[in-house]
Amino acid sequence: MATHDIELTVNETEVELTVDSRTLLVHALRDELGYTGPKVGCESSKCGACTVELDGDAVKSCTVLAVQTDGASVQTVEGFADEDGELHPIQEQFSAEHGLQCGYCTPGMVTTTKHLLESNPDPSREEIRKALKGNICRCTGYQNVVDAVESAAAALAPAESEGESASGDDVDLRTDYPTPGED
Amino acid sequence: MFPPQFDYHRASSIDDALELLERHAADDPRILAGGHSLLPDLKNGRASPRALVDIGEIDALRGIGSGADVESGADSGADETAIGALTTYADILESDRLQRHAPVLTDATSVLADLQIRNRGTIGGNLTAAEPGADLPAATLAADATVRVRGPDGERAIDAAAFLGADGSEPALRERELVTEVRVPHVEAGGYAKKTHPASGYAMVGVAAVLETDDGTITDARVAATGVLERVVRLAAVEDALVGARVESKTIEAAAERAGETIEPADARSDDHASGEFRVHLLSTYAERALERAVDRVAAGAGGTGTAGDLE
Numbered sequence: 001m002a003t004h005d006i007e008l009t010v011n012e013t014e015v016e017l018t019v020d021s022r023t024l025l026v027h028a029l030r031d032e033l034g035y036t037g038p039k040v041g042c043e044s045s046k047c048g049a050c051t052v053e054l055d056g057d058a059v060k061s062c063t064v065l066a067v068q069t070d071g072a073s074v075q076t077v078e079g080f081a082d083e084d085g086e087l088h089p090i091q092e093q094f095s096a097e098h099g100l101q102c103g104y105c106t107p108g109m110v111t112t113t114k115h116l117l118e119s120n121p122d123p124s125r126e127e128i129r130k131a132l133k134g135n136i137c138r139c140t141g142y143q144n145v146v147d148a149v150e151s152a153a154a155a156l157a158p159a160e161s162e163g164e165s166a167s168g169d170d171v172d173l174r175t176d177y178p179t180p181g182e183d
Numbered sequence: 184m185f186p187p188q189f190d191y192h193r194a195s196s197i198d199d200a201l202e203l204l205e206r207h208a209a210d211d212p213r214i215l216a217g218g219h220s221l222l223p224d225l226k227n228g229r230a231s232p233r234a235l236v237d238i239g240e241i242d243a244l245r246g247i248g249s250g251a252d253v254e255s256g257a258d259s260g261a262d263e264t265a266i267g268a269l270t271t272y273a274d275i276l277e278s279d280r281l282q283r284h285a286p287v288l289t290d291a292t293s294v295l296a297d298l299q300i301r302n303r304g305t306i307g308g309n310l311t312a313a314e315p316g317a318d319l320p321a322a323t324l325a326a327d328a329t330v331r332v333r334g335p336d337g338e339r340a341i342d343a344a345a346f347l348g349a350d351g352s353e354p355a356l357r358e359r360e361l362v363t364e365v366r367v368p369h370v371e372a373g374g375y376a377k378k379t380h381p382a383s384g385y386a387m388v389g390v391a392a393v394l395e396t397d398d399g400t401i402t403d404a405r406v407a408a409t410g411v412l413e414r415v416v417r418l419a420a421v422e423d424a425l426v427g428a429r430v431e432s433k434t435i436e437a438a439a440e441r442a443g444e445t446i447e448p449a450d451a452r453s454d455d456h457a458s459g460e461f462r463v464h465l466l467s468t469y470a471e472r473a474l475e476r477a478v479d480r481v482a483a484g485a486g487g488t489g490t491a492g493d494l495e
Contacts, residue, residue: 002190021191021235022225043184044223046384048299057273057302063222064303067191068215068239112298134297 006070010035011079019066026050028066029076037077037107041136048135051108052076058115060134077107080114089155090114090148099148101139109135113149122153186225190234191215196241197333197363203236204359205335210234214361216269219296219304220312244269244307244363247278262369268307268362272296275306286480287373287391291322294377296384307362313347313354313414315452316385320347321409322375324417325391328367334360349407349415371395374476376469377410380456386410387457388465390418390442392473394425396481401425401434406470408442411451411462420444421470430481439471 007016010033017032029035029052038061041049045063052061053075061074080088087095090113100106109132116123116131123131128149129142137145190210194200204212210233215221217239224230238244245267264280275281275292282289295301295318309319310330323330323343330346332339334357341355348354356362370393377389388410395403404425406418424438443463451459 004191021189022186024185024222043226045219045300048297051299058299059303060299063219063300065191065215065218065222065237067193068218068237070193115298115302131298134299 004067004070006067008069008071009073011075017066021065021067023066024062025052025054025064025066025069025074026061029061029074035076035078039104039107041104041108046134046136047105048108048112048132049105051111051135053111053115058112075111077110080110088114090117090152093151093155094145094148097144097148097151099140099145100137105135105137105139109137109145113152116149117153117156121157123149125150184226186222187228187231189225189232191237192234193237193240197238197243197361200236200238200241200361201333201335201359204361207234207236208359212236212359214238214311216308217271217303217305218308219300220308220314238269238361241269243267245274246270247274247280264367264369266306266365266367268364269305270307272301272304272306272309276301281367284369285326285367285373287322287325287370287375287393287477288319288367290373290375290476291318291377291389291391294318294375294379306365310343310346310365311356311362314385315413316380316383316387316389316410318375318377318386318389318391318409320349320415321386321389321391321407322373323347323365323367324349324407324415325373325393325405326367326370327393327405328365330362331364331366332356332360333363338363340366344417347415349417354414372477372480374473374478374480376472376476378465378469380410382456388462388469390466390469390473392470392477394430394474394477394481396430399430401428401430404438406442406473408466408470411446411459411466413452416446418442418445418466418470421474425474430478432475432478435474435478436471439467439474442466442470 003018005018026038029038038052039049041047043062045060050061051058055072090110112135125146128146192203194203212234213232215235215237247266272292313320328343330341344350345355373393375391377386380387386409391407393405404422406421407415409415420441421438424441428434443466446463448460448463451462453459
């Protein structure tokens with residue numbers, strides 16, 4: 001069946017490739033383009049190991065067709081470190097806090113964390129856990145993951161909220177609610 | 184898991200989408216929006232269309248505003264809000280207008296799936312797929328929303344009950360019809376509470392409630408449940424018990440206790456996690472929690488001003 005020529009930007013590099021209609025974004029990134037940061041985990045939009053940023057939003061790349069991303073911009077975990085290879089503060093804190101064991105879920109965790117901290121720079125531990133609901137880790141028990149996100153928020157705070165630090169405390173962060181009795 | 188082979192067509196407009204659906208009718212085409220119901224169905228073999236029509240780039244289908252103009256999001260002050268079919272869950276949550284005037288919808292959306300899925304899934308896709316246990320069908324039914332669709336025979340508006348098949352009929356969407364928007368009447372108060380199914384993430388049981396009050400008396404109540412039956416269902420006994428009653432914990436609790444009255448456990452959905460009997464048993468508890476959330480909003484003032492979190 002039909003193939004499609006698509007153009008997209010991955011980690012700020014423009015790429016062209018030819019994909020089948022049915023090719024999933026995660027497979028195009030890994031198998032065609034060599035970005036193996038996004039992992040193939042459950043393949044059913046539950047585990048979040050394949051999480052990438054698509055036009056600025058954290059999404060599960062196992063549940064997006066590559067052809068749908070024609071013209072879009074994708075960032076994988078490979079795009080987090082700067083040109084000199086210096087890790088992004090979120091990556092640094094996952095390392096410092098040992099927020100991982102086997103590391104398979106970490107690219108997804110890091111990507112979702114970036115999305116969280118962009119909309120909520122100072123999340124509570126409860127908010128962190130809610131934000132990472134769609135990223136499953138089978139090693140850590142999440143404790144160090146949450147620690148890492150907290151540390152990353154602290155590390156990013158001075159640079160990103162300069163001039164807004166005073167108002168930051170006034171923002172009502174409680175946009176989600178604990179479902180009574182859930183779990 | 185790979186989806187089966189299919190042809191992919193990207194639509195540039197609603198008319199183009201309808202034309203593509205018509206032209207590829209022999210390929211049993213399916214509409215692709217956010218893809219978070221369709222792609223899993225393709226992988227699991229639950230759907231095997233030979234063509235997909237991607238409506239994801241049609242900007243006219245995206246946005247939240249007054250009924251007059253979804254595209255611009257202009258607020259005409261009308262007493263309803265139109266939500267374009269392609270509007271994502273994340274966009275719904277960010278809408279102050281919906282937080283204020285359609286709290287049952289934002290409440291349900293806030294506990295729907297997870298952050299990544301909320302960035303991608305759409306209201307139109309959710310209601311069209313209407314998975315058993317999905318949160319938005321219950322919220323939409325309780326909200327008395329109207330679903331607008333376009334098809335070969337033009338445009339039509341379908342009330343949520345008929346669209347979802349909650350009135351005993353088959354779901355009303357026809358072949359080659361496309362959901363364009365969902366219109367939600369503004370209400371005083373509403374709430375949603377769910378017991379999340381540990382495997383699927385959908386609701387094992389979810390209850391959506393909408394209340395209108397006058398001087399401390401409930402004048403209208405709409406309560407709908409998901410997860411219990413294959414389709415969403417109104418809980419008429421609860422509604423009857425609420426209308427005319429005072430807004431107080433005692434009456435809410437008594438009304439919620441009647442939630443399971445109209446559903447036979449033998450008819451309820453059952454799996455390894457929860458029997459039909461248990462699902463029916465849970466209904467009262469979650470009806471009460473949903474109603475309490477609605478009552479909190481009544482207490483916070485007509486229309487309310489806050490997000491779900493304000494009421495914790």
